[in-house]
Amino acid sequence: MSLADILGQMLLSGKVTVSTNNVESIEIRAANKKIDVNAVNKTIVKEALKASRTGGNQGLLKSLDAVRNNLDMLRGVAEELSDAGVTVTLSYKGDLVATLGSEAKPKLSSVVTGTKAIEINNPIKLIELGL
Amino acid sequence: MEKTKPEKSLEKAAHGMADTMLAVIDKLAGKESDIKLSFEDLTLDLGMFKATLNGSIVLDIVYSKEAKT
Numbered sequence A: 001m002s003l004a005d006i007l008g009q010m011l012l013s014g015k016v017t018v019s020t021n022n023v024e025s026i027e028i029r030a031a032n033k034k035i036d037v038n039a040v041n042k043t044i045v046k047e048a049l050k051a052s053r054t055g056g057n058q059g060l061l062k063s064l065d066a067v068r069n070n071l072d073m074l075r076g077v078a079e080e081l082s083d084a085g086v087t088v089t090l091s092y093k094g095d096l097v098a099t100l101g102s103e104a105k106p107k108l109s110s111v112v113t114g115t116k117a118i119e120i121n122n123p124i125k126l127i128e129l130g131l
Numbered sequence B: 001m002e003k004t005k006p007e008k009s010l011e012k013a014a015h016g017m018a019d020t021m022l023a024v025i026d027k028l029a030g031k032e033s034d035i036k037l038s039f040e041d042l043t044l045d046l047g048m049f050k051a052t053l054n055g056s057i058v059l060d061i062v063y064s065k066e067a068k069t
Helices: A003-010 A042-052 A060-083 A109-113 A123-128 B005-028
Strands: A011-020 A023-031 A034-039 A087-092 A095-101 A118-120 B033-045 B050-061
Touching: A003 A011, A003 B033, A011 B050, A023 A042, A060 A095, A060 A109, A060 A118, A095 A123, A109 A118
Parallel strands: A034 A087
Antiparallel strands: A011 A023, A011 B033, A023 A034, A087 A095, A095 A118, B033 B050
């Protein structure tokens, strides 16, 4: 059973809010095999993303390598979600930024991502979030 | 006992999440910060039974002092 299967089968419905110092950062809502991850405060999201990338200041080649590895991982997760019939949407302050999984309908972005399981809905907001 | 491929991928994902969480906690350490997870009608199907979670978990981070430069 993959992580996507677990998300689709275990997480039935409801809401989880992540706050730091009483400031809401991320809201996660689940219903009917759809999970929306809404970033409310971009600072903590950027910190988390920065922290998840290994090392501090790296050379350009190592940074590009890290981006490629992250994209590979994201592609794998999105394809697993798609196979499991699960959709994960990423939003920033309620505006849809990207869709991963079964309901993703990419146009040109599949050329960049190399998969039909990732749809970039708002590239400007995506860059703003530092993804 | 040999782990199956899904078990390995789940373990890898859990490790990744834990590493990210640790790194965020590390960033917040010494700032007397807290991370609060609030659950609102979160319904989970755990196979043998269903569970609904309401409430919150607060992680208080006060374990180190920030170095002065």
